[in-house]
Amino acid sequence: MIKSRAAVAFEAGKPLEIVEVDVAPPKAGEVLVRIVATGVCHTDAFTLSGDDPEGVFPAILGHEGGGIVEAVGEGVTSLAVGDHVIPLYTAECRECKFCKSGKTNLCSSVRETQGKGLMPDGTTRFSYKGQPIYHYMGCSTFSEYTVLPEVSLAKIQKEAPLEEVCLLGCGVTTGIGAVLNTAKVEPGSSVAIFGLGGIGLAAIIGAKMAGATRIIAIDVNPSKFDKARELGATEFVNPKDHEQPIQQVIVEMTDGGVDYSFECVGNVDLMRAALECCHKGWGESTIIGVAGAGQEISTRPFQLVTGRVWRGSAFGGVKGRTELPGYVEKAQKGEIPLDAFITHTMGLEDINKAFDLMHEGKSIRSVIHF
Ligand code: NAD
Ligand code: DAO
Ligand code: ZN
16 A cells, blocks of 8 residues: 545535545556646546536546556566556447547447446555445546556656656547547538537647648637637637627638537537537537536437437547657647647646636646646
8 A cells, every 4th residue: 555645526516525545556457647737627627516426426537647566467568667557437448349430539348347437357546444435436646655457557668757747648639639539620621619618628629730720719708719810710600798608609700610610518419519519411519528427418300310410429539658758749849839739837736726716717727736
């Protein structure tokens, strides 16, 4: 057992508590990682709110981290002590039906136990005062030390600053990947991006990389527009400035609708708007935002009959172990400006401030340094 400083979510809807937890050594096929830095994503706030159907408490949240391998369990072959890694909430075992399909980045190898906050053997490595603490999304990066399955870690270049590339563990990769892998946006396309948090801003970078010529950035918080412009958005729309439904505004701006749209908020009404602002015959809308438990999407089926396509994307369709080193390389070359996302940095003791800043719309990403 080792001691680890961690921000624990003891109950839904309550601030995280900084305590010293016990971390058990990695079992066979597992790896102990020292987390150097972690981003705070909207999904952490979503789970903390109690709206996540898979949310179990008490748990150590966090899934956007960067760290260094501290110890490996029996049988671990792809990682060694000292390797730099990014934890993956979407594992990549390369052996399951999903991994071998060539059609998806979803992997079934650790999925069942991960969704219950447990390690693959059905137990947890964290405890506090003798009571078990659950894992979160297979990552639990809000702890100085965490244990993950080997298949849930991407080995990355040691030269890359973990305080920045941790953002590739979720938000930035998700937004870029959704554009490049899921929607496969073509050069010359028009794109509408709903929501300009970490995910939406990354989708703007992806749209620019794909050669989109019109990138319409939409947010109810106009303070997000400057950063969107800096990253490549060409037009800016605040739905609050218009009386018509936002889909109608976009359709009028674009002679019938955009080629591609992305919902980066998690609002089911906005998901409908994002679909309906797509061009008849070919427009495709990708849902990235995660909606609350029990919520449903709706539209008139005629929207699909007349050629619009509705898709969804998890972790940008990216296979983490295989593809993340390439994303890190792009960040190192300046093609993915990670520093643009980091609006705040703080120590673990201030992590609740990161959640406040997010709820107040004042941050893109707060990065916690351990
Ligand atoms: P965020 O809170 O930082 O950003 C959301 C943005 O949406 C904010 O700028 C907010 O002002 C804007 N917004 C809110 N309501 C709006 C409305 N009605 N119209 C337009 N804009 C509106 O969140 P984030 O970290 O960027 O995450 C965005 C969503 O993506 C969340 O639902 C998160 O859970 C989800 N997510 C999905 C994946 C995936 O793999 N699919 C990965 C990470 C995050
Ligand atoms: O394989 O059934 C499955 C689920 C995989 C989980 C993918 C999660 C994607 C959305 C969650 C937001 C992540 C921050
Ligand atoms: Zn797999």
